[in-house]
Amino acid sequence: MEISYLGSAFYGFQKQKSAYTVQGLLEDTLQKITEEKIKVVGAGRTDRGVHALAQVCNFQTACDLPPEKIKDALNALLPLEVRVNHAREVPQNFHARRCVKGKLYAYLVWTEEVMSPFLLNFSYHYPYPMEAGRIRSALDKVVGEHDFCSFAKAGVYKGGTIRVIQGARLIEDEHLLCFLIQGAGFLQHMVRTIVGTVLEVGRGRFEPEQILEILAKRNRSAAGPTAPACGLYLVRVIY
């Protein structure tokens, strides 16, 4: 299934015992529809407050409702903050997370002095003079395979902290910056810490070249702040 959801309405994707989560809600609702205990696998475990335009998830069921009917039943039972855009049958060996080739995230930044009431929970208000050229030059430095330890929430990561960024670019609109960052996989807070750091570069607090030093330090405290969850969108999952 491809689903979209308003991050601000949930305590993140991943099921938690005593919090309202996307996965928890999907599993409860699918249980009502199929009368089976369902386990939903998501392509990415988006954090609390992070939005999804096209999260992908899969589940197994013995129920013989066609996918289109399951989609309609879910959309009828789910709150409007989460929607199933498409649903189809996949081979038994499909796994929404393990089969991922890449994930594209967008991050929106509102740069005007006065915040737009329309983007309150949908972008990060960062009203400082910035040079786009400096930001682009910093973004270029994160592309490729690196140890992203400095750009991740401190913690232990299965399989280490080396990841591949497939592309990182900046689109400018009048009062809006849109970052597009695609990678084969991400550490926790990685996109938000990259954005928080390259914004500081744009503002002149770091030099673009320092990104390489920050990567080399393998220490979270070397990088800039973590940009808030409300600006982040899971845009596309590539298989």
Next chain:
Amino acid sequence: MEISYLGSAFYGFQKQKSAYTVQGLLEDTLQKITEEKIKVVGAGRTDRGVHALAQVCNFQTACDLPPEKIKDALNALLPLEVRVNHAREVPQNFHARRCVKGKLYAYLVWTEEVMSPFLLNFSYHYPYPMEAGRIRSALDKVVGEHDFCSFAKAGVYKGGTIRVIQGARLIEDEHLLCFLIQGAGFLQHMVRTIVGTVLEVGRGRFEPEQILEILAKRNRSAAGPTAPACGLYLVRVIY
């Protein structure tokens, strides 16, 4: 002052004794800043749920704070659902409503089968097959001076029900229709009833030519439904 606000956060622009309104909130907040009783005049009294990207309003004060400081004080005291974008001094004879030459409204319609959670309070979900050519042809018929009685909330209008539509056009995006309607003045619900009716034309329930008959009938029941407030935006006021 030019202000923007989230329509869904207020019971409309115009002050009401026991409801949370934009005008009421501005007057209360300006009283705290200036220590005077302030009357705010708005260019348009947007209805409950209608958004504004650039509403214009004016007020008189003897307080000698420069406009920029009043703007900052308002933005510090007001909730984030309403923002003052600009403020400047104007001649004594400026009146935000009486001096209006035109107002531009936008109306957003989401046409995909599944609603976007991101446009829940920001557009009208109308997931039906439509022909843009039919809608454009219907829109052409409302441009100019007409008696818009059929397209207004039933009631008594000071100065009658004749109004001038200066322009009406449709922009199509992938899953979104954006109507842009500019007029010298509007009756209550007029933009929403025009949109509600031309959508029915797009869907084949009326013919474009019938718009002229509906106008001629001078009867609200001749037109289509009133599209909901959440899709409507006051975009610009022309002086």
